[in-house]
Amino acid sequence: MLCCFSAQAQTLTPTERNIVAAVRQRMPTAEKLLEQLVNINSGTLNVKGVREVGNVLQKEFEAIGFKSDWVAMPASMQRAGHLVAHRQGKKGKKLILIGHLDTVFELDLPFPKYTRLNDSTATGQGVLDIKGGDVVILTALQALQANGLLKDASITAYFTGDEERQGAGAESRADFIARARKADVALGFENASNLHTVATARRGSSTWRLTTSGSTGHSSGIFKPGVGYGAIFEAARILNSFRETLSQEQYLTFNPGLLVGGAEATYDETKARGEVVGKTNIIAPTATVAGDLRFLTEEQKEAARARMRTIATQSLPGTRAEITFSDGYPGMGSTPGNQKLAALADQTSRALGYGPVAAGDPGSRGAGDISYVAQYLDCLDGLGVSGKGAHAAGETINLKEFPMLVERAALMIYRLTR
Incomplete structure (x- = not known):
């Protein structure tokens, strides 16, 4: 289970400051990637579109030294399958980082492209749930790789292809559960309620x-x-x-x-x-x-x-x-291990100068993939981007908080794997 983190650890080390600098340097590229992903319709039943999103991410992960697998589903399920990027190390906690490739917006719905509404807000299909969160995972890992901090880490980034409309049958989550059971900690990148809230429990x-x-x-x-x-x-x-x-x-x-x-x-x-x-x-x-x-x-x-x-x-x-x-x-109850992960998020946020982080109300969230593995390891969700209107036309991302959330994710991953 997760070790305790000192409540006094409220400052950044020189290495952590370098990580933050690497994140900030990459944010313009991160937004361009987000725009590219949003402009691919990947409604769950659009198998071609879901696979296309996966192909884009697969290339990005392979560029920073991750091996990748595509977990195919039976043709009868009519689902695209899952993308898994992974690397094996010998230090720190073994992490599984959870995102998904699909959105609720199927091909028969209006398809607005990625659009900046102002300096702090952008809109587009799935920009909040969950393509922004997927980019948080990748950009955080890119910043760690730029500082030579991934070579000893054991990290699996798992992107399911049918989170919004799960395929029938035990095959749909069998590989996901099997890989998660080999990890120590699961971090979910579903959208954040806001900069100061994470999810230690989900219904x-x-x-x-x-x-x-x-x-x-x-x-x-x-x-x-x-x-x-x-x-x-x-x-x-x-x-x-x-x-x-x-x-x-x-x-x-x-x-x-x-x-x-x-x-x-x-x-x-x-x-x-x-x-x-x-x-x-x-x-x-x-x-x-x-x-x-x-x-x-x-x-x-x-x-x-x-x-x-x-x-x-x-x-x-x-x-x-x-x-x-x-x-x-299944449900994901709040456990002592989950609460310690929330404490880590809080300490990391304070060290960055972004203020406190607390566990949010489980009643305000829907179900998510992380719940399938919550009985096996410590879990924390809601680490993705913030914004408004998930699952609705016109959903938005908060671009001011976007880099802050990437920085927090990168430092949490670093502190868990060092």
């Missing part, structure tokens, strides 16, 4: 599907014995009971994102699309609800699922309900 996510059924007939007979309440009232009862029973628990959220119900109702999970036919004077015999469930720990997830199952079994007269769950990203 996991999973999905659920509720199906209700009941007797159909003329609407004038609803509620009567032998007819009952119909499938839509049963779905409404269950959803409202979820809200009443579970909505106040810290870090737990559940969202019914789609509901279809009527005389005839179908739901296509692969397309996230429903079709329904019904009339106001027909009691609906079927309804389907699809939703997500977010949680901090596996214990919280399982407890919530148990309560949701119990609620679903308490059916209204004349109705039946079934709820099923599918796992997605």
